[in-house]
Amino acid sequence: MFVPRRTSAVATRTTAASRGRAPALISWREAVPAPVVLLSGAEDLLAQRARQRIRARLRESGADLQIHQLDAATYAAGQLTMLASPSLFGETILIEATGLAAMTDDFLTDALAYVANPEPEVYLVLWHAGGNRGKKLLDALRSGVVPTVDCQPLKRDSDKTDFVTGEFHAARRRIEVDAVRALVNAVGSSLPELASACAQLIADTETTVDADTVERYYGGRVEATAFKVADAALSGNSVRAMATLRHAFATGVDPVPLVAALAMKVRAVAKVYGLRGSSAALAGPLSMAPWQIDQARREASRFTEEQLAAALTALAAADAQVKGESRDPEYAVESAVMLIAGN
Structure with missing residues (x-):
């Protein structure tokens, strides 16, 4: 069971802080209650998950929890002090402040004063989506x-x-x-959709989830179709690539995501082309998963350096054409697919 332990939010110091280094970022899966917690970044789903986890950990401790929400963008002076005032009934108070990227001057003033001397049995969670607004507060939080x-x-x-x-x-x-x-590939363009898809598959299935299961649920998505075309083209299967591409056009798929998927796949091939070393060793420097490196290497074996350069050039032209430079964007995509698949 989690037992909240009170410490000063800013007065607490570590060796790293004393040397001027900012504290390391932690995953939302590791978020726990503290007198003050900063959520840094614009992904709403991750901020939401972090808040939910902190609430759950406080409730696990048996705390009688009182939750308040604050919008820093519309904040008026004194609100934070009022909400953080000790409860007559001894309740634990959780204050969740959002909108720090557009915080008012009053919020900045009150928050700076509060984090220097937080109240006992009060937990303040601050979400700053990004930008320079409130830099003085962010610096104070990081130094603390x-x-x-x-x-x-x-x-x-x-x-x-x-x-x-x-x-x-x-x-x-x-x-x-x-x-x-x-x-x-199917739903990764949106993290909320990806999370929802995971939840659906977990709820609907009882055994190990395989690629066929994902195909049944999400194979018809635009992103999935785009990557099917790209996979077929990179593997040299021009018949399957063109058949999938023409089916996509027949069902109204926009050419832009098709070119984007092709470009991402070819760029991955270009990244690994000619490189030596294990996939695990290259994963970090290339910002790719080991399995992505293995697949890109298999696909790279079909290309010479000149052919790869021609593919990248064709995709750059196709990208411009599908975004308005051509009256026939579908032909532009077909030409790029045939060039890549035909190598």
Whole structure:
């Protein structure tokens, strides 16, 4: 059981802080109650998950919890002090402040004063989505080693893969590596949709989730179709690539995400082309998962350096054409697919 332990939010120091280094970011999965917690980053889902986890940990401790919400963008002087005042009934108080990226001057003043001397039995969670507004407060929090939760959007496929794996691990369920990749390809453009898809698969299935299961649920999505075209083209299967592409056009798929998927796949091939070393060793420097490196290497074996350069050039032209430079964007995509698949 979690037992809240009170410490000063800013007075507490560690060796790292004394040397001027900012505290390391922690995952939302590691967020725990503290006198003050900073959620840093624009991804609403991760900030929401962190807040939910902190609430749950406080309730696990048996605390009679009183929760208040504050919008820093519309804040008026004195609100924080009023909400943090000790309860007559001895309740634990949790204050969740959002909108710090557009905080008022009054909020900045009151928050600076509060974090220097937080109230006992009060927990303040601050969400700053990004930008320079409130820099003085952010500097004070970081110098005080306030726990900082990473809520930055997940942009790399490897981060999205880790997210999916974590969702299934937390639910004590298994999902195959190919299924993780298929799910990220299908709905990975939106983290809330990716989380919802994980929840649906966990709820609807009882055995290990495989790629076929993901295909049944999400194979018709635009993102999934785009990656099917890209996979077929990179593998040299021009018949399947063109058939999938023309079916996509027939069902109204926009050419733009198709080109984007092709470009991402070809860029991955270009990243690994000619590199030596294990996939595990290259994963960090390339910002790719080991399985992505293995796949890109297999696909790279079909290309010479000149052919790869021609593919990248064709995709750059196709990207411009599907965004308005051509009256026939579908032909532009078909030409790029045929060039890549025909190598």
